Amino acid sequence: xxxxxxxGKRALVTGSTSGIGLAVAQALARAGARVMLxxxxxxxxxxxxxxxxxxxxxxxxxxxxxxxxxxxxxxxxVEATLEAFGGLDILVNNAGIQHVAAVDAFPDENWAQMxxxxxxxxxxxxxxxxxxxxxxxxxRIVNIASAHGLVASPFKAPYTATKHAVVGFSKAVALEVAExxxxxxxxCPGYVRTPLVDKxxxxxxxxxxxxxxxxxxxxxxxxxxxxxxxxxDEVAAFAVFLCSEAARSVTGSxxxxxxxxxxx
Numbered sequence: 256x257x258x259x260x261x262x263g264k265r266a267l268v269t270g271s272t273s274g275i276g277l278a279v280a281q282a283l284a285r286a287g288a289r290v291m292l293x294x295x296x297x298x299x300x301x302x303x304x305x306x307x308x309x310x311x312x313x314x315x316x317x318x319x320x321x322x323x324x325x326x327x328x329x330x331x332x333v334e335a336t337l338e339a340f341g342g343l344d345i346l347v348n349n350a351g352i353q354h355v356a357a358v359d360a361f362p363d364e365n366w367a368q369m370x371x372x373x374x375x376x377x378x379x380x381x382x383x384x385x386x387x388x389x390x391x392x393x394x395r396i397v398n399i400a401s402a403h404g405l406v407a408s409p410f411k412a413p414y415t416a417t418k419h420a421v422v423g424f425s426k427a428v429a430l431e432v433a434e435x436x437x438x439x440x441x442x443c444p445g446y447v448r449t450p451l452v453d454k455x456x457x458x459x460x461x462x463x464x465x466x467x468x469x470x471x472x473x474x475x476x477x478x479x480x481x482x483x484x485x486x487x488d489e490v491a492a493f494a495v496f497l498c499s500e501a502a503r504s505v506t507g508s509x510x511x512x513x514x515x516x517x518x519x
Contacts, residue, residue: 260499262287265340267333269293269323269380270350272304274449275399278487279347279494284312286495288345291336292318323350323376324368333383342391345498346384348377348421349399353451355458358412366413373417374424381428385437394437395498398425399490402445402513410462418443422509429507438506440497445513446475448484481514 261283271280272294284290292305301318308316317339321332337343351373354365377398388394403411404418425441432439446452452475459470476482493512496502511517 260286264288264344266345267291267336268347276349278491282491282495284314290316324371326379329376329379330383345395347397374420392436396439398441400441400443426507441509443511444490445516
């Protein structure tokens with residue numbers, strides 16, 4: 256159901272063709288925002304996704320493709336959104352990658368790629384978005400981090416490092432723009448059933464030499480008090496709140512949505 260909570264706001268959500276990113280884009284559009292989708296889908300698939308969102312919400316979403324591992328392309332994504340929408344009010348840095356392995360067996364190329372997409376892209380898009388937000392005296396930046404931005408798990412040292420970096424970056428940005436009508440927060444989900452988590456299940460099954468159903472029960476959700484995956488629409492609703500006027504004093508924070516996983 257469409258609301259007017261974010262009517263007139265212009266939003267860019269990176270990595271928004273599936274999983275958490277798509278759920279956030281849909282929720283922002285339902286709240287009235289005009290959304291720029293981002294991903295690497297074939298042209299026909301991207302147009303179908305854009306058209307479906309337009310039909311559901313009555314907004315006019317856009318779609319852009321950019322390789323976020325390249326800093327210039329990440330900045331260009333924001334610049335293209337500014338040109339298409341005439342400004343940018345909301346930036347959701349959602350795109351991220353994962354690879355599970357012991358540190359001494361972790362491929363160097365995966366480490367470099369994870370840093371580029373999970374951390375450097377957040378820097379580049381934020382840097383490109385801030386001048387316009389400062390000029391208009393309003394902005395919302397939501398960086399999708401992870402519960403691993405606050406705690407650690409074995410075989411996830413690089414992922415944990417990148418998400419800790421996103422949390423720290425979000426706090427520092429919030430301090431810089433605290434008097435300019437801009438908020439910046441890290442949203443830290445626990446295990447959400449997405450294509451990324453499905454890949455983790457496969458990787459963890461290899462690491463632990465277990466069937467996938469046992470990995471879900473005995474590894475991924477072993478310490479999860481609620482014993483269920485978090486739904487993407489739960490994360491999306493939280494993101495919409497952080498973009499709202501009601502959350503204007505919520506900034507510089509790492510907001511957990513993890514089913515009490517980190518409460519132990």
